[in-house]
Amino acid sequence: MGAASHFLEDEGVATTGISLVRDNTERMELPRFLWVPFELGRPFGAPHEPDFQRRVLRAALGLLERRDGPVILEDFPDDAPGDDDGPAWSCPVSFAGAAADDGGLVGAVLAELRRLAPWQEMYAAQRGRSAPPASGLSHEQIVRGLSALAIGVRDPAVATNLPLPEWVRLGCDDLRTWYMEAAQGRPGRATSLELRDWFWRETALARLIGAAGVRLAGSEHRALRMFGRRAMVPRVYMDDLMPGVEPYI
Amino acid sequence: MVRLSDMPEVEAARLVAKECVPFATRPWVEGPPLRERRVALVTSAGLHRVGDRAFSTVDLSYRVIPGSISTSDLTMTHSSVHFDRTGFREDVNVVFPLDRLRELESEGEIGSVADYHYSLMGAGWPPEAIEDTMRELAARLREDGVDAVCLCPV
Numbered sequence: 001m002g003a004a005s006h007f008l009e010d011e012g013v014a015t016t017g018i019s020l021v022r023d024n025t026e027r028m029e030l031p032r033f034l035w036v037p038f039e040l041g042r043p044f045g046a047p048h049e050p051d052f053q054r055r056v057l058r059a060a061l062g063l064l065e066r067r068d069g070p071v072i073l074e075d076f077p078d079d080a081p082g083d084d085d086g087p088a089w090s091c092p093v094s095f096a097g098a099a100a101d102d103g104g105l106v107g108a109v110l111a112e113l114r115r116l117a118p119w120q121e122m123y124a125a126q127r128g129r130s131a132p133p134a135s136g137l138s139h140e141q142i143v144r145g146l147s148a149l150a151i152g153v154r155d156p157a158v159a160t161n162l163p164l165p166e167w168v169r170l171g172c173d174d175l176r177t178w179y180m181e182a183a184q185g186r187p188g189r190a191t192s193l194e195l196r197d198w199f200w201r202e203t204a205l206a207r208l209i210g211a212a213g214v215r216l217a218g219s220e221h222r223a224l225r226m227f228g229r230r231a232m233v234p235r236v237y238m239d240d241l242m243p244g245v246e247p248y249i
Numbered sequence: 250m251v252r253l254s255d256m257p258e259v260e261a262a263r264l265v266a267k268e269c270v271p272f273a274t275r276p277w278v279e280g281p282p283l284r285e286r287r288v289a290l291v292t293s294a295g296l297h298r299v300g301d302r303a304f305s306t307v308d309l310s311y312r313v314i315p316g317s318i319s320t321s322d323l324t325m326t327h328s329s330v331h332f333d334r335t336g337f338r339e340d341v342n343v344v345f346p347l348d349r350l351r352e353l354e355s356e357g358e359i360g361s362v363a364d365y366h367y368s369l370m371g372a373g374w375p376p377e378a379i380e381d382t383m384r385e386l387a388a389r390l391r392e393d394g395v396d397a398v399c400l401c402p403v
Contacts, residue, residue, distance in 0.1 A: 001293055001400040002269065003376035004369075004383050008291075008398055009276035011387030017400030023253065027269040031277055037252055041332030043402055044349070047340030054349045057399070061283055061359065064397050070277035131338055132299050134326050165306050169328055180335050192333040227306060234330050235259045247259060249266050 002028040016063045018043040018056070019073065029071045032063035036076040039192060045080035052081055082191075089188035091198055105211065106147045108204035113139055116182035123185030131177045135170035136160060139178070142171035143208065150211035154219075165227045168216075172209055172232070179205060200237040209233060210241025217245045260331070267373055281360075286397040289363035289390055290314075293371025294337070294344050294403035295327030304328065304370040309382055314366040320347055327370050332403055344403055363395045371402060 002025060005015045009031050019025035019033040020040060036056060038045055044053040056076060063072055124130040135142065137160060145167065148156035160167045176199065183195050190198075200206045209232055216228025230248035233241045253261040280286060295304045297312035303326035304310075314323065320341035325334065336343040347366065353359045367386055369379070390398060 001291075001371065001402045003374070003379055004291060004293070004400055006272050006276065006376070007380055007383035008387050008390070009278050010274070011384055011391075012278055013387050013390050013398055014278040014280050014396060015398045015400055017398075018402055020402050021253070021264045021267075023265055024267055024269040027271070029271040029275065031275075039333050039336075041334055041403055042336045042343050044343050044346050047336045047343045050342070050349065050352075053342050053346050054352060057346050057349045058353065058358065060399055061288065061353070061397070064280065064283055064286065067279065069279075070275035129321060132324055134303050134324070166303075169306055170303060170326065172330075173326065177334070177338065180338070184335065184339075192335050195335055196333070231306065231328055231330060235263060236257045238259075247263070249263050 002030050002033075005030050005033070014064060016060050018060055022073070022075070026073055030073070031069055032060075032066065032072045034060040034063060034074050034076055038080045041192075042080060049081050089183075089186060089190035089194060091202065104147075105150070105204055105208050106143055109143050109208055110140065112179075112204055113143075116179060119185035120178055120182035121185070123181040126185065130181060133174040135162070135167055135174050137167060137171050137174070139175060142167075142175055143205075145171065146208050146212045149215050150208060152215060165224065165231070168212065169227075169231055175205055179203065196234075200234065200241065206233070206237070206241060210237075213242050214245055217242065263331075268375070272376070280396045283359055283397070284357060285360045287361045287363055287394050288350060288359050288397045288399060289393065289395045290345060290347060290350065290366040290399050290401055291386065292345050292366075292368045292401040292403070294325060294368065294401065295370035296323050296325050296341075296345055296368040298322055299324050307372070308370050309374065309378060310369075311382060311386060312368045314345075314347075314368055316347070316362050316364045316366060318347070320345065327403065328372060345401055350399075359397075363390070363393050365389065365393055 001017050008015050016032040019035040022035040025033045044056045145156045145158040179199055213228045213232030216224050219225050235247040238247050299322055301312055306328045323341050342348050350362050354362050
């Protein structure tokens, strides 16, 4: 958000902000930023920790009272509250044998969806809500579309007006979010890293997304190649799920 | 943890590979004490109201988030797969602390919460790519009487 800070200040609007990557903020020499040592995706620390979130926000806003600009980069002193309280979390369901249901990846993913459904329903009941789907597609439509991509169909027939990268991205988001909700519907409290590792290392859906990603990364269209390299699988899991594909840096 | 030394090498390499060149000028705007300021949040997390247009993969537009919204009515369609979303799904305030900002207003620590807040999808854009969007947002913020913005990355 460094450039946002610069242009808003240039227009006469005072800014402060959170920095997640200290080195980058420091190099840009920006007006007021508070670096926080938190995980990407959690700039105010941890969910359901209002006192801690308020401390972070108060520290960032407090920089607006400083008069020693034009470059201020402060460090927040504390790590985020941990995820490690409470009983240990365990993998939502056993997927052993799931791949054999119909001998293919589609069957394995559909079996996962069936096995996870009670836990996703538990999550929704506990929270009183569930993330709204964004793709407009059913889970099975997304899975079958990804499967077609994975076997080399260039533009699978999927019932949507969205262009291919958009239904793929939003569809993968819908499924991944649903899986994460199912995982969080289980007893115990999983850390974000445990959830991420579980999804990307243990599920058939991750293998299907990776297989589709490999095809996209090999597309004749530059935009699809870029999309396949950067938007399907986190870089840290690409060696396993998209072997031979160079991550986009 | 987002200390680079704690991250997998391939993830850290991506983050530090970004070109981060200082601007030619260093604008710096001061204002009244915090307890008198009107504060808006601007996030790059690809948030929007449920039912608004999703962000597309390459998208330099912004979405308006009313200050009166219930944070449970927000969703995220950011294109990146490289950050945690489970925290956001549990509590929007871990990304977009609108409820916390309201608390600071009620405690008199800030003057007021803006009527409108803004969301973009940050994706490592070069500065020139978002300049027009940010200058337009500045005009909208001034219309709302905002004199302090808190920038919230993801």
